[in-house]
Amino acid sequence: MSEKAIFAGGCFWCTEAVFQRVKGVSKVRSGFSGGEVKNPAYKEVITQRTGHAETVEVTFDSEVITFQNLLEVFFATHDPTTLNRQGADKGTHYRSAIFYTSDKQKELAENFINVLTKQKVFDDPIVTEVTKFENFYPAEDYHINYFNLNGEQAFCQAVINPKVNKLNTYFKEFVKE
Structure with a gap:
Protein backbone atom coordinates (compact mmCIF):
# COMPACT_ATOMS: atom_id res chain seq x y z
CA MET A 1 0.00 0.00 0.00
CA SER A 2 1.44 3.36 -1.02
CA GLU A 36 3.07 30.06 5.56
CA VAL A 37 4.24 31.15 2.08
CA LYS A 38 2.65 29.32 -0.87
CA ASN A 39 4.98 27.95 -3.57
CA PRO A 40 8.18 29.38 -2.09
CA ALA A 41 11.44 29.49 -4.00
CA TYR A 42 14.64 28.24 -2.38
CA LYS A 43 15.97 31.82 -2.26
CA GLU A 44 12.92 32.80 -0.18
CA VAL A 45 13.15 29.82 2.17
CA ILE A 46 16.79 30.48 3.08
CA THR A 47 15.86 33.98 4.30
CA GLN A 48 14.02 32.20 7.16
CA ARG A 49 10.98 34.41 6.59
CA THR A 50 8.70 31.77 5.02
CA GLY A 51 8.53 29.41 8.00
CA HIS A 52 9.35 26.47 5.74
CA ALA A 53 11.87 23.71 6.40
CA GLU A 54 13.88 21.88 3.74
CA THR A 55 11.83 18.71 3.51
CA VAL A 56 11.58 15.43 1.63
CA GLU A 57 8.35 13.77 0.62
CA VAL A 58 8.91 10.01 0.73
CA THR A 59 6.50 7.74 -1.12
CA PHE A 60 6.79 4.19 0.19
CA ASP A 61 5.12 0.81 0.09
CA SER A 62 4.08 0.08 3.68
CA GLU A 63 4.01 -3.64 2.92
CA VAL A 64 7.77 -3.50 2.18
CA ILE A 65 8.98 -0.84 4.65
CA THR A 66 7.00 0.54 7.57
CA PHE A 67 6.73 4.11 8.77
CA GLN A 68 8.39 2.89 11.97
CA ASN A 69 11.37 1.67 9.91
CA LEU A 70 11.56 5.04 8.18
CA LEU A 71 11.61 6.74 11.58
CA GLU A 72 14.56 4.54 12.61
CA VAL A 73 16.49 5.59 9.51
CA PHE A 74 15.51 9.24 9.90
CA PHE A 75 16.70 9.53 13.50
CA ALA A 76 19.93 7.63 12.81
CA THR A 77 20.99 9.72 9.82
CA HIS A 78 20.65 13.27 11.14
CA ASP A 79 21.07 15.02 14.49
CA PRO A 80 17.62 15.47 16.07
CA THR A 81 19.09 17.34 19.06
CA THR A 82 20.27 20.55 17.41
CA LEU A 83 17.67 23.28 17.15
CA ASN A 84 17.49 24.89 13.72
CA ARG A 85 20.73 23.44 12.43
CA GLN A 86 22.49 20.40 11.03
CA GLY A 87 26.26 20.58 11.23
CA ALA A 88 27.42 23.86 9.73
CA ASP A 89 23.99 24.60 8.24
CA LYS A 90 22.08 27.02 10.47
CA GLY A 91 18.58 28.45 10.30
CA THR A 92 14.96 27.51 10.91
CA HIS A 93 14.81 25.96 7.44
CA TYR A 94 17.32 23.31 8.64
CA ARG A 95 15.19 22.23 11.61
CA SER A 96 14.36 18.62 12.40
CA ALA A 97 10.69 17.83 11.82
CA ILE A 98 8.21 15.12 11.02
CA PHE A 99 5.08 16.31 9.24
CA TYR A 100 2.62 13.53 9.95
CA THR A 101 -0.10 12.62 7.45
CA SER A 102 -2.24 10.53 9.80
CA ASP A 103 -2.97 10.09 13.49
CA LYS A 104 -1.11 6.77 13.32
CA GLN A 105 2.07 8.49 12.01
CA LYS A 106 1.78 11.10 14.78
CA GLU A 107 1.43 8.39 17.43
CA LEU A 108 4.36 6.36 16.05
CA ALA A 109 6.61 9.43 15.83
CA GLU A 110 5.81 10.65 19.35
CA ASN A 111 6.20 7.16 20.81
CA PHE A 112 9.53 6.64 19.06
CA ILE A 113 10.85 9.98 20.34
CA ASN A 114 9.78 8.95 23.85
CA VAL A 115 11.59 5.60 23.52
CA LEU A 116 14.77 7.28 22.25
CA THR A 117 14.57 9.77 25.12
CA LYS A 118 14.01 7.10 27.79
CA GLN A 119 16.84 4.99 26.40
CA LYS A 120 19.11 8.08 26.36
CA VAL A 121 20.16 7.34 22.79
CA PHE A 122 21.27 10.97 22.44
CA ASP A 123 23.23 13.02 24.97
CA ASP A 124 21.01 16.07 24.42
CA PRO A 125 17.22 16.37 24.29
CA ILE A 126 15.49 15.61 20.97
CA VAL A 127 14.08 18.81 19.46
CA THR A 128 12.40 17.24 16.42
CA GLU A 129 8.99 18.80 15.96
CA VAL A 130 6.03 16.55 15.18
CA THR A 131 3.57 18.67 13.22
CA LYS A 132 0.46 17.99 11.17
CA PHE A 133 1.24 17.97 7.46
CA GLU A 134 -0.41 20.76 5.51
CA ASN A 135 1.46 21.44 2.28
CA PHE A 136 4.49 20.29 0.35
CA TYR A 137 6.04 22.52 -2.29
CA PRO A 138 8.61 20.87 -4.59
CA ALA A 139 12.05 22.44 -4.79
CA GLU A 140 13.51 23.73 -8.02
CA ASP A 141 14.82 21.12 -10.48
CA TYR A 142 18.50 21.74 -9.65
CA HIS A 143 17.87 20.37 -6.13
CA ILE A 144 16.34 17.11 -7.36
CA ASN A 145 18.45 13.93 -7.21
CA TYR A 146 21.33 16.12 -6.08
CA PHE A 147 23.68 13.56 -4.55
CA ASN A 148 23.26 11.08 -7.39
CA LEU A 149 24.13 13.77 -9.93
CA ASN A 150 26.86 15.55 -7.94
CA GLY A 151 28.31 12.87 -5.67
CA GLU A 152 31.93 13.83 -6.37
CA GLN A 153 31.52 17.39 -5.08
CA ALA A 154 33.28 18.15 -1.80
CA PHE A 155 30.01 18.85 0.07
CA CYS A 156 28.55 15.54 -1.05
CA GLN A 157 31.66 13.63 -0.03
CA ALA A 158 32.05 15.38 3.33
CA VAL A 159 28.42 15.66 4.45
CA ILE A 160 26.08 13.39 2.49
CA ASN A 161 28.30 10.35 1.94
CA PRO A 162 28.72 9.65 5.70
CA LYS A 163 24.91 9.59 6.10
CA VAL A 164 24.55 7.16 3.20
CA ASN A 165 27.36 5.05 4.65
CA LYS A 166 25.55 4.97 8.00
CA LEU A 167 22.43 3.69 6.26
CA ASN A 168 24.46 1.02 4.45
CA THR A 169 26.23 -0.05 7.65
CA TYR A 170 23.45 -0.03 10.25
CA PHE A 171 20.36 -0.69 8.14
CA LYS A 172 21.52 -3.29 5.62
CA GLU A 173 18.12 -4.98 5.74
CA PHE A 174 16.46 -1.74 4.55
CA VAL A 175 18.85 -0.96 1.66
CA LYS A 176 17.80 -1.51 -1.93
CA GLU A 177 19.80 -4.12 -3.80
Whole structure:
Protein backbone atom coordinates (compact mmCIF):
# COMPACT_ATOMS: atom_id res chain seq x y z
CA MET A 1 0.00 0.00 0.00
CA SER A 2 1.44 3.36 -1.02
CA GLU A 3 1.88 5.97 1.71
CA LYS A 4 3.75 9.24 2.15
CA ALA A 5 6.07 10.39 4.90
CA ILE A 6 7.37 13.94 5.13
CA PHE A 7 10.66 14.52 6.94
CA ALA A 8 12.88 17.55 7.53
CA GLY A 9 16.37 16.54 8.60
CA GLY A 10 18.46 19.57 7.73
CA CYS A 11 19.70 19.81 4.16
CA PHE A 12 17.20 18.07 1.90
CA TRP A 13 20.02 16.85 -0.35
CA CYS A 14 21.19 14.65 2.54
CA THR A 15 17.77 13.35 3.51
CA GLU A 16 16.86 12.70 -0.13
CA ALA A 17 20.04 10.69 -0.74
CA VAL A 18 19.39 8.45 2.26
CA PHE A 19 15.74 7.68 1.54
CA GLN A 20 16.35 7.09 -2.18
CA ARG A 21 18.35 4.03 -1.13
CA VAL A 22 15.70 2.52 1.17
CA LYS A 23 13.88 -0.61 0.03
CA GLY A 24 10.18 -0.01 -0.52
CA VAL A 25 10.65 3.69 -1.26
CA SER A 26 9.44 4.45 -4.77
CA LYS A 27 9.93 8.22 -4.84
CA VAL A 28 11.68 10.96 -2.88
CA ARG A 29 11.06 14.63 -3.67
CA SER A 30 12.94 17.52 -2.14
CA GLY A 31 10.90 20.56 -1.23
CA PHE A 32 9.51 22.74 1.51
CA SER A 33 6.91 22.27 4.26
CA GLY A 34 5.85 23.84 7.52
CA GLY A 35 5.63 27.46 6.48
CA GLU A 36 3.07 30.06 5.56
CA VAL A 37 4.24 31.15 2.08
CA LYS A 38 2.65 29.32 -0.87
CA ASN A 39 4.98 27.95 -3.57
CA PRO A 40 8.18 29.38 -2.09
CA ALA A 41 11.44 29.49 -4.00
CA TYR A 42 14.64 28.24 -2.38
CA LYS A 43 15.97 31.82 -2.26
CA GLU A 44 12.92 32.80 -0.18
CA VAL A 45 13.15 29.82 2.17
CA ILE A 46 16.79 30.48 3.08
CA THR A 47 15.86 33.98 4.30
CA GLN A 48 14.02 32.20 7.16
CA ARG A 49 10.98 34.41 6.59
CA THR A 50 8.70 31.77 5.02
CA GLY A 51 8.53 29.41 8.00
CA HIS A 52 9.35 26.47 5.74
CA ALA A 53 11.87 23.71 6.40
CA GLU A 54 13.88 21.88 3.74
CA THR A 55 11.83 18.71 3.51
CA VAL A 56 11.58 15.43 1.63
CA GLU A 57 8.35 13.77 0.62
CA VAL A 58 8.91 10.01 0.73
CA THR A 59 6.50 7.74 -1.12
CA PHE A 60 6.79 4.19 0.19
CA ASP A 61 5.12 0.81 0.09
CA SER A 62 4.08 0.08 3.68
CA GLU A 63 4.01 -3.64 2.92
CA VAL A 64 7.77 -3.50 2.18
CA ILE A 65 8.98 -0.84 4.65
CA THR A 66 7.00 0.54 7.57
CA PHE A 67 6.73 4.11 8.77
CA GLN A 68 8.39 2.89 11.97
CA ASN A 69 11.37 1.67 9.91
CA LEU A 70 11.56 5.04 8.18
CA LEU A 71 11.61 6.74 11.58
CA GLU A 72 14.56 4.54 12.61
CA VAL A 73 16.49 5.59 9.51
CA PHE A 74 15.51 9.24 9.90
CA PHE A 75 16.70 9.53 13.50
CA ALA A 76 19.93 7.63 12.81
CA THR A 77 20.99 9.72 9.82
CA HIS A 78 20.65 13.27 11.14
CA ASP A 79 21.07 15.02 14.49
CA PRO A 80 17.62 15.47 16.07
CA THR A 81 19.09 17.34 19.06
CA THR A 82 20.27 20.55 17.41
CA LEU A 83 17.67 23.28 17.15
CA ASN A 84 17.49 24.89 13.72
CA ARG A 85 20.73 23.44 12.43
CA GLN A 86 22.49 20.40 11.03
CA GLY A 87 26.26 20.58 11.23
CA ALA A 88 27.42 23.86 9.73
CA ASP A 89 23.99 24.60 8.24
CA LYS A 90 22.08 27.02 10.47
CA GLY A 91 18.58 28.45 10.30
CA THR A 92 14.96 27.51 10.91
CA HIS A 93 14.81 25.96 7.44
CA TYR A 94 17.32 23.31 8.64
CA ARG A 95 15.19 22.23 11.61
CA SER A 96 14.36 18.62 12.40
CA ALA A 97 10.69 17.83 11.82
CA ILE A 98 8.21 15.12 11.02
CA PHE A 99 5.08 16.31 9.24
CA TYR A 100 2.62 13.53 9.95
CA THR A 101 -0.10 12.62 7.45
CA SER A 102 -2.24 10.53 9.80
CA ASP A 103 -2.97 10.09 13.49
CA LYS A 104 -1.11 6.77 13.32
CA GLN A 105 2.07 8.49 12.01
CA LYS A 106 1.78 11.10 14.78
CA GLU A 107 1.43 8.39 17.43
CA LEU A 108 4.36 6.36 16.05
CA ALA A 109 6.61 9.43 15.83
CA GLU A 110 5.81 10.65 19.35
CA ASN A 111 6.20 7.16 20.81
CA PHE A 112 9.53 6.64 19.06
CA ILE A 113 10.85 9.98 20.34
CA ASN A 114 9.78 8.95 23.85
CA VAL A 115 11.59 5.60 23.52
CA LEU A 116 14.77 7.28 22.25
CA THR A 117 14.57 9.77 25.12
CA LYS A 118 14.01 7.10 27.79
CA GLN A 119 16.84 4.99 26.40
CA LYS A 120 19.11 8.08 26.36
CA VAL A 121 20.16 7.34 22.79
CA PHE A 122 21.27 10.97 22.44
CA ASP A 123 23.23 13.02 24.97
CA ASP A 124 21.01 16.07 24.42
CA PRO A 125 17.22 16.37 24.29
CA ILE A 126 15.49 15.61 20.97
CA VAL A 127 14.08 18.81 19.46
CA THR A 128 12.40 17.24 16.42
CA GLU A 129 8.99 18.80 15.96
CA VAL A 130 6.03 16.55 15.18
CA THR A 131 3.57 18.67 13.22
CA LYS A 132 0.46 17.99 11.17
CA PHE A 133 1.24 17.97 7.46
CA GLU A 134 -0.41 20.76 5.51
CA ASN A 135 1.46 21.44 2.28
CA PHE A 136 4.49 20.29 0.35
CA TYR A 137 6.04 22.52 -2.29
CA PRO A 138 8.61 20.87 -4.59
CA ALA A 139 12.05 22.44 -4.79
CA GLU A 140 13.51 23.73 -8.02
CA ASP A 141 14.82 21.12 -10.48
CA TYR A 142 18.50 21.74 -9.65
CA HIS A 143 17.87 20.37 -6.13
CA ILE A 144 16.34 17.11 -7.36
CA ASN A 145 18.45 13.93 -7.21
CA TYR A 146 21.33 16.12 -6.08
CA PHE A 147 23.68 13.56 -4.55
CA ASN A 148 23.26 11.08 -7.39
CA LEU A 149 24.13 13.77 -9.93
CA ASN A 150 26.86 15.55 -7.94
CA GLY A 151 28.31 12.87 -5.67
CA GLU A 152 31.93 13.83 -6.37
CA GLN A 153 31.52 17.39 -5.08
CA ALA A 154 33.28 18.15 -1.80
CA PHE A 155 30.01 18.85 0.07
CA CYS A 156 28.55 15.54 -1.05
CA GLN A 157 31.66 13.63 -0.03
CA ALA A 158 32.05 15.38 3.33
CA VAL A 159 28.42 15.66 4.45
CA ILE A 160 26.08 13.39 2.49
CA ASN A 161 28.30 10.35 1.94
CA PRO A 162 28.72 9.65 5.70
CA LYS A 163 24.91 9.59 6.10
CA VAL A 164 24.55 7.16 3.20
CA ASN A 165 27.36 5.05 4.65
CA LYS A 166 25.55 4.97 8.00
CA LEU A 167 22.43 3.69 6.26
CA ASN A 168 24.46 1.02 4.45
CA THR A 169 26.23 -0.05 7.65
CA TYR A 170 23.45 -0.03 10.25
CA PHE A 171 20.36 -0.69 8.14
CA LYS A 172 21.52 -3.29 5.62
CA GLU A 173 18.12 -4.98 5.74
CA PHE A 174 16.46 -1.74 4.55
CA VAL A 175 18.85 -0.96 1.66
CA LYS A 176 17.80 -1.51 -1.93
CA GLU A 177 19.80 -4.12 -3.80
